[in-house]
Amino acid sequence: MDTTPPYSDYTLLTLCPTNRGRVTFNLQAGGKTYAISFTVNPGDTNLTVLTNMANAINATGAPVNANVATDTVAGTSRLVLTANNTGTSNAFTLTDVTGNAVAYTEANTVSVAAANASYTLNGVPYTSESNTIYLDNRRLTLNLLGPVTGATITVTPDTQAISNAINNFVTAYNNLVTFTAQNSQYISPQLLSILKQSYSYQASNLAAIGVTQNPDGTLAVNQTVLTSALQNNLGLVETTFSGVNGLAVTAGFNAQKISTSPLTTFANPLPQLNTTYLPPYNWWGLINTASLWSVLLPPGSFFNQLV
Template sequence: MTTTTSTTSTSSSGTITSLGVGSGLDLDTILDSLEESAEASYLTPIETKEDEINTEITAYGTLTSALTSLQTAIETLTDPDTYDGMTSSVSGTGATAAVTSDAVAGTYTVVVSQLAAAQTLATDGVADKTTALGTGTLTIDIGDDESISIDLTSSNNTLEGIRDAINDAGGSVTASIVNDGSDTPYRLVLTSTSTGTESAMTVTYSGDGDAASLFGYDADSDSNAMTETVAAADAQLTVNGLSVTSQSNTVEEALQGVTLSLTAEGTSTLTVSQDTDSIIDAINDFVDAYNSYAETIDTLTAYDSEDDTAGTLIGDSTTRRIDSQLSQDLYNSISSGTYSYLSQLGVTLGVDGTLSIDDDDLEEAVTSDPSAVSEFFIGTDDVEGFATQMAADLDTYLDEDDGLIVSKTDGLETQLEELEVKYEEKQAFIDSMMDRYTEQFTALDTLIATLDSTADYLTTQFDALSSDS
């Protein structure tokens, strides 16, 4: 009989150090198979359910996005400012205009005979803008309400220093130096920052040096050291024949709700009318948002019989409730005013669940009676309008505290948390079971290794006895 040598690996204490070595069995593979089987039985169903819930939460996020866009569009239609807007157009020369909702529709003739101007004063020229001009006090009065006082000292009494000191004072006058190209080219120029006669300047100087002959201006004086190169002037205009005087070329409230910007002498015609384009744009935005929502719903609840695939929210009661209510809103009759249905405005619902617009019908409705369109969408004190009804429904769905969708997704999040706890429990059970299997397999490995060792010993002894005989 051939003698065999055992390949069982044991430690110095006689225990198995590598599972399966003692028995020759692939116990590691068997343990892995048992663990995979346990995970498939206990963990995979939980993971599958978690995936389903996460997919549903994502679908609700998509639905929420579409509903939020629709809510934004419908809120514009509930805003009275959408229907109160006015627009203007100007032909001719002399003025442009901006209007608010307070403007009154009409046609106005604006004749500008004089633009408002800011006063400019200039000194005589000096040869060097860095030459000291004396010490004293330079005072500039702007209108009746503002006065700037500049102390001229050795640190600032050049033409450049005086310019900088005036500008640093931060008043309603600016100073600059102009070079006129003569033998004494440098002239200090003072310009009021505001137009109109109320911003005219008076300049006085008390002190010594050349500054005394350079500075000084009073409109009531016949002899002035400074020259008025541009006289302060008020804007002069007429609006439909009525005279208007303005300190500025921006004329506010000469016409209610209208700001005129005067640009030149001339005549222009201003037309103020209802801004129907903003109403039409708001209705178009609503239709686009609704159609985007309808397409989203169609995708989330679709069923493909050929592929046997279904949208994530097919059969979902919350989604059905939302879609049913919003569809009903489209058909609801508004019981007051000229218009009762969307279709009377040229907006109709197609068989595919989307809205379409007849541009001619919509423009006709909006331009002929914008107040009736406003009443249809906003309603009155006694009756809700189309937009206010739908806005209320959307608030019910999208409220961040207790809205229908938040409640639904909160419930799904709770399910995820419960599944996570269950997953951890099942994982702990599997780990405990695998520890028990490992102990049992180790014991089996040790036992088989011992039996193999005993068998080898006995075989050796029997072989020896046979040899002796």
């Protein structure tokens, strides 16, 4: 960051005669040179000149922000230049070309030099041009706000987010079970059997964390038991949903299998087509794709690996 000394707002800027009229200077930033010019008119005050200089810098689109900081009590102003991005590669310099506006206003004075953030993690030193650090495959974000030593970072799971995800999963699961049961005349009981089997693989663990199966195959969540499990036995929750034969894993696998199989695989024999049977079937006598796919659970993992 470059900051000029304060100048009185109400006195004339006593630049050398070559500064009268059009003055030019270069700004070097990010490996590029920006040619900048502005006009100094007879009678301009320091505030006017500094403001025009700041506007000229900002108009170039250079990765540097210029503004005039004014002390209304003292009646003085100074030009403040700040790089838009952190790190040594974003340092900048200014050089007079015509006139001495940069030299006279000391706009090239460096009050805070560009520097990279440095930190040590588990005894290993690192540097970063950004004050935002991503760790553990971007699953952990650190925002460096200032110098500190001996910091200890403790990462805990977001149990509320996990609880919300489980409840959303149960809602989607129940929608599919209900849809299948309500359309049993069109959909093979094989589909409902597959869904119920997904639960059976982890039935005891699911019950232990508060997720039980109703007689109709839908699931119910005991939020008190689930909250306790999330706080005291998170490993069991993770295994139950995303481990081998976890409910989310098997349900996702089966949903993918259903969505990629011919629809006739899960259709009952075609009834005699009439106005009663047309909606769930398309004109070719197959189960309506939109009706079934709209409630299929998406395949994929339920949990990311916990940090």
